[in-house]
Amino acid sequence: MKSIKIYIAVLLSVFSLASCEDFLNTVPEGGTVTxxxxxxxxxxxxxxxxxxxxxxxxxxxxxxxxxxxxxxxxDFDYGYSSACLMMDCNAEDMTSANIxxxxxxxxxxxxxRTYTSIRTRYMWSLFYKQIASANIVLASVDPETENxxxxxxxxxxxxxxxxxxxxxxxxxQFTYVGHEDKKCVPIVTETxxxxxxxxxxxxxxxxxxxLIMSDLNRAVELLRGYKRIDKGYVxxxxxxxxxxxxxxxxxxxxxxxxxxxxxxxxxxxxxxSLSEASTPAFYDATDKNVIWANIITENNDIVQxxxxxxxxxxxxxxxxxxxxxxxxxKINKPLYDKIDVNDIRKQWWLNxxxxxxxxxxxxxxxxxxTASGDGDFGPYTNVKFGADGGVDGLANLTPAQDWILMxxxxxxxxxxEGLAMSGSPAxxxxxxxxxxxxxxxxxxxxxxxxxxxxxxxxxxxxxxxELWGEGFSFYDIxxxxxxxxxxxxxxxxxxxxxxxxxxxxxxxxxxxxPKSEIEANDGISxxxxxxxxxxxxx
Numbered sequence: 001m002k003s004i005k006i007y008i009a010v011l012l013s014v015f016s017l018a019s020c021e022d023f024l025n026t027v028p029e030g031g032t033v034t035x036x037x038x039x040x041x042x043x044x045x046x047x048x049x050x051x052x053x054x055x056x057x058x059x060x061x062x063x064x065x066x067x068x069x070x071x072x073x074x075d076f077d078y079g080y081s082s083a084c085l086m087m088d089c090n091a092e093d094m095t096s097a098n099i100x101x102x103x104x105x106x107x108x109x110x111x112x113r114t115y116t117s118i119r120t121r122y123m124w125s126l127f128y129k130q131i132a133s134a135n136i137v138l139a140s141v142d143p144e145t146e147n148x149x150x151x152x153x154x155x156x157x158x159x160x161x162x163x164x165x166x167x168x169x170x171x172x173q174f175t176y177v178g179h180e181d182k183k184c185v186p187i188v189t190e191t192x193x194x195x196x197x198x199x200x201x202x203x204x205x206x207x208x209x210x211l212i213m214s215d216l217n218r219a220v221e222l223l224r225g226y227k228r229i230d231k232g233y234v235x236x237x238x239x240x241x242x243x244x245x246x247x248x249x250x251x252x253x254x255x256x257x258x259x260x261x262x263x264x265x266x267x268x269x270x271x272x273s274l275s276e277a278s279t280p281a282f283y284d285a286t287d288k289n290v291i292w293a294n295i296i297t298e299n300n301d302i303v304q305x306x307x308x309x310x311x312x313x314x315x316x317x318x319x320x321x322x323x324x325x326x327x328x329x330k331i332n333k334p335l336y337d338k339i340d341v342n343d344i345r346k347q348w349w350l351n352x353x354x355x356x357x358x359x360x361x362x363x364x365x366x367x368x369x370t371a372s373g374d375g376d377f378g379p380y381t382n383v384k385f386g387a388d389g390g391v392d393g394l395a396n397l398t399p400a401q402d403w404i405l406m407x408x409x410x411x412x413x414x415x416x417e418g419l420a421m422s423g424s425p426a427x428x429x430x431x432x433x434x435x436x437x438x439x440x441x442x443x444x445x446x447x448x449x450x451x452x453x454x455x456x457x458x459x460x461x462x463x464x465x466e467l468w469g470e471g472f473s474f475y476d477i478x479x480x481x482x483x484x485x486x487x488x489x490x491x492x493x494x495x496x497x498x499x500x501x502x503x504x505x506x507x508x509x510x511x512x513x514p515k516s517e518i519e520a521n522d523g524i525s526x527x528x529x530x531x532x533x534x535x536x537x538x
Contacts, residue, residue: 042140046149049140053153056133056160057232059126061294061403063301063308066125070308073118075322076103078302080294081310081403083126083167084471085329086112086119090509091473092486093335093464097376098495102327104313108498110535115512123171124514127164131188134161138190148225155222156234161189162215163242166249169208171511172530175479176250180206183528185513186521187211201523202513209250216243231285232295237267241291241406244414249479257418260411267291269408271439277344280317280358280386282470283401291411294403303400311399314469316377317387318399319370326375329382334488335464336380342443343436345465348384358383363391380493384469409435409466413459420455428455436462456480481505500536507531 042049059065060080067073076082088094089107098105106112112119137157141150165185169176173184183202189211192200216239223236244259263269269291272281285293296302302309312321314329323329331349339346347356354377359368371377387393388400412435420428429448432455437444449455463476477484484502486494502508510530518524 039140039142042150043142043145043147046147046153049137049150049153052133052137052140053156053233056130056137056157059130059133061296061300061302063305066122066129067118073122074103075308076119076313077122078305078308078310079403080126080405081471082313083123084403085310085313085469086123087171087471087474088469090484091477092484093332093468093473095330095332095380095486095492095494095498096328097326098497099326099375101322101325103322104327108494110508113508113510113512113533113535115515115518115529115532117514120512121514121516123511124168124517127168128188131161131164134158134164135188135190135192151222152226155219155226155236155239158215158222159219159234159239159242162212162219162246165208165212165215166242166246169205169212170249170475170478172202172513173205173510174505175481176205176209180204180209184208186523198520199522202528209246212246213243213250216246230295231290231293234292235266237263237269238292238406240266241411244411244418248414248417251421253418253420253422255418257415257422260415260418263291263406263411264408264415267408269411271407271409271412271435274344274439274442277440278347278358279390280383281390282384282404283315283386283388283390285402285404289408290402290404290406291408292404292406294405296400296402298398298400300400303398306399309399310403311385311388311401314382315385315387315399315401316371316381316383317367317385317394318397319367319374320397321399324371324374326377328374328377329469330380330493331382331468332486333380333493334485334491337491338461339465340441340446342441342445343465344440344442348382348468350379350381350383352379354378354381356383363394367394382469404470409439410463410472413463413466417456417459420452420459425450425452425455428459432459432462440466477504478509484509497538499538502536506533508533508536 062079064070064073064077065079067077085104086107089104096102106119114120134157137153141154145151168185173179173182182205184205185202185208186200187203187208188197188200219239220236220243223239226235228235240259241263244256244263247256247259269289272289285295307321311318313327316323316328336349347358350356385401388398416428416432419431429450432448433446436446449458460476460480464473481504483504486492487499487501492499513524513529518526518529
């Protein structure tokens with residue numbers, strides 16, 4: 001797999017150098033084809049662009065895809081699931097041991113807020129690399145094409161580009177509402193020239209969200225009727241789901257609810273049943289609740305690496321990885337204590353005695369014996385993410401779990417919040433109660449608040465439980481303008497060095513534009529960066 005070191009100033013060079021379909025870029029004599037020639041080739045044979053679409057999706061699971069080598073970056077360079085783990089470690093509900101083997105320790109301590117940090121570069125380059133791949137696809141297709149295949153390719157690229165800019169926007173500036181005029185991130189599209197890219201200021205939050213919504217609106221239209229190969233590709237249901245997320249951040253409440261409902265209807269996705277949620281799961285894209293996922297096979301480079309992948313750092317069953325040397329990812333005790341005893345999700349983590357019904361029985365005895373000998377294993381360790389193949393995979397551990405990007409449960413919670421905040425709190429309350437009581441409670445005893453503020457806070461609480469470890473917690477803190485509260489009434493599971501609370505919208509919460517970007521992009525000066533703040537002290 002080709003690795004491209006992406007910075008804004010050189011994004012445009014990708015159009016002539018980085019296509020996975022060599023025919024589209026070179027002629028037999030070795031010269032470079034023009035964009036007109038490339039468009040003509042694609043028009044005559046749309047399947048020629050399929051490799052570029054596949055490469056765009058592969059950016060999310062690329063082994064050393066940002067830095068190229070372990071020496072240049074680190075063992076967190078394995079794609080989008082790594083970014084999710086970084087964000088969750090920035091927040092308040094995931095903790096782990098403060099040891100040298102913990103590649104995500106700097107995210108827990110906020111040492112990642114240094115503009116020379118490799119993590120700062122990672123979070124910037126990961127998304128801009130995929131934007132470049134999306135722009136390759138978009139530059140190869142006539143935007144007025146009526147060809148169904150090319151329209152679907154364009155729709156996928158637009159949705160992916162919107163996904164990337166949405167991530168960048170939420171990391172590098174505070175939430176949309178109230179910050180529309182603040183500096184966000186530079187915009188590069190398929191029409192941006194090399195000269196423009198090399199002198200490209202940070203666009204405003206408003207401008208970035210305008211692009212995101214424009215891309216998603218077009219994607220929804222272009223993907224109508226498209227039948228994808230598998231859930232690793234974007235279809236119309238995914239585009240609706242992405243637009244639901246964006247509308248939620250923009251406080252377009254009714255639109256968020258409607259889009260989430262469309263994503264559910266079109267995908268046919270439904271939540272895990274109580275029985276399905278009663279065993280370690282979240283590893284198979286074919287599950288009925290999955291709308292979109294990174295599909296991982298045993299042949300993927302990140303799997304072949306052995307330890308540079310999601311299971312190595314997050315799945316407690318993959319004891320051959322970094323969890324097996326003590327970096328177990330755990331829930332913070334204040335959140336765990338608030339989960340109802342009748343809620344099956346309380347079993348997604350070991351209790352104070354190191355027990356959970358999810359891992360009771362002989363099938364897990366060997367795993368428990370192995371894990372218990374490794375440092376910091378025990379109370380509050382997650383058992384949410386199952387081994388590849390489930391129980392059968394415990395005997396032959398392979399870190400090939402799929403990474404779920406969007407699922408039915410998230411859309412239900414978006415719909416509930418959208419309804420609550422758009423004048424239908426009774427409908428939201430009924431929807432939330434039906435979800436929790438039908439799919440997560442062993443006894444139907446759950447009652448949601450009736451008032452709007454209480455409902456929104458309760459839905460946030462449900463998101464913190466349901467989506468734990470999936471990369472949503474930091475974004476929710478930012479969009480809801482909440483503080484990072486790791487210590488409540490003196491209670492915390494965080495190591496001493498990471499025991500601190502952070503006020504809402506404190507400058508330390510913003511990620512920085514990396515120094516390498518400032519050096520390469522004349523449009524961004526040192527003074528244009530977010531405020532440089534020292535990590536909090538415990």
